[in-house]
Amino acid sequence: MFDLFRSRAKAVRILLGGLLLLVALSMVTYLIPGVGYNAGADSLVVAEFGKEVLTLPQVQQIVQAELRSQNIPPQMASILVPQLVNQLITEYVVAYQAEQMGFRVTEQDLARVIRTIFPQLFDGDRFVGREAYAALVAQQNMTIPQFENTLRKQLLVDMLRRMVQESVAISPQDIVREFHYRNDKIKIEYAIVSPVKYQSEVKVSPEEIQNYYNANRQMFRVGEKRSLDILVVDQDKLAQSLVIPDEELRRIYEKNKDAYRVPERVHVRHILLKTTGVAADRIPAIEAKAQSLLKQLRAGADFAALAKKNSEDTASAEKGGDLSWIVRGQTVQAFENAAFSLKPGEISEVIKTEYGFHILQVLERQQAHVQSFQEVKAQIAEEQKAQLLFERMQTVSDQARAALQKEPAAAAKIAADLGLALIRAEKVGPGDALPELGPSPEIMEAASGLRKGEITPVVQIAPTRLAVAVVTEVIPARDAELAEVQERIRQQLVREKTRALVVQRASELYEQAKAAGGDLRKAAHGMGIEVKTSNEFARDGSIEGVGGAGYFAEAFHAQPGQLFSPAAVNDMQVVYKLVAKIAADESELAAQRDSLIQQLRNSRARARVEVFEDSVRQRLIQQGKVKVNQDVINRLVASYRGT
Structure with missing residues (x-):
């Protein structure tokens, strides 16, 4: 819906953050039928801003639009709704505060933004007309007044935010600190306590498996499954029975004779010695080599062999120079x-x-002519067969589906009548491999939710295969028997026990290293664990085979020699010791100064705007100028739970 807002100039990018939400708010509510809107009902007011209100139907509309446009799973709606409502309220609060502080949007401001968003409304400096303008905003399901009111509101928000952002100051000391924060490095010694080392020590008894199953039975469900009769339309199989008579091919040829007219052409091969990017004093030597190759060819040397060995046109050299x-x-x-x-x-x-020195050989030559029917017969047949096959596949698959709808139990007869492959898949669920087809998410998704005797749509399961299926049996979901899941439980228990053992061993290593005065190598050697030394790395760096610097963030604030308690890195535990701190060379600061200032300004501006907006919102709520109906928000969120 909002495609026309994409890839515009800076003014539009500034607006986009809040504009789209406000545009959605301004849309007419009939776009989403059945929201149950009873105009004027106090219980439907989400928030009030002076005399302006944000209603429940408006928020419902935005949520629905967001779910559709972002493909947000319905189960995530209860998380999205409170975030979205909070953002909307903040936008309204900022616009309200801007007006109270005397900010105003002039007609010139409005015209400038409209021109940026809709450049097609202007022919040079001439406005093409209100009718075209109305048609464009109507595509957003809005009137001109609604659209312009939305722009005014967002411009107010932008003015106030920009004022807050411009108050940010960056001192020289800030720049130096940021430079060191980004560029200082450390080196550590580290010992990895890996589950691989201790997994063999873990044992799981039958009693533990039984107890785990009893305590977590609800976790072990066998999902709903279906048995399917699948009819497969295979292009290659259809092609075998598809014959186009010569009379039809000749008719197509005569009708499209001009399409088979070819200009004068030559079949040529060459050897290229490049001179592009070569120093001028080397070019005579390259020409001499070309002359030497020509002399060999004149003496009977094999052109293709010389091309493969010498030509610098790599694409044709592999083919003996053939172009x-x-x-x-x-x-x-x-x-x-x-x-x-x-x-x-x-x-x-x-x-x-301009490319270099070439030696050419012409292999064949043809004058301009119309290709004969015999020359292009195979080409015409192939083109027509491809077109007919596409149409035939659609027709046959539609026939198969229509026949299955009439006789769901007659899949075998229908397959035989239409010359299709019949595949029977018994008790399969999502992710299961189907006989002869392997995993087919297209078929399983199409069959999902269908009852016995119901037919899937025709789906494409491969570039040259279509399929349609009938559900022959539905097996309800059920609790799994212990025998079905005991190996899964055993593996889960092994993982849990191994994880606990790794944590225990890492803790033991840390304590022993502390007792040894911080000597990590000595403690690790006693436990049969290898100690390694990292390369120097900064806060945005990493240790190869271990992980990013974030796992060792504490070390950047410590002194060399300090030992650190185990850090959880994926499924490992890492005990480490700071070996060295390497301060960044401040002579390199000048080259980074502008970037550092911009990054600091941006991050501080974002933080300041957030603090400012939160404080304004809280103050206006305390003053009673903004009212938020939390009960309505809670009911709205609750309506999306379990969907």
């Missing part, structure tokens, strides 16, 4: 002149072009 057929205008002029002056079998002199 296939070329026509006039396809190559540079000097190359063309030589190619079209040679007879079949003749070899050119050394030809100089």
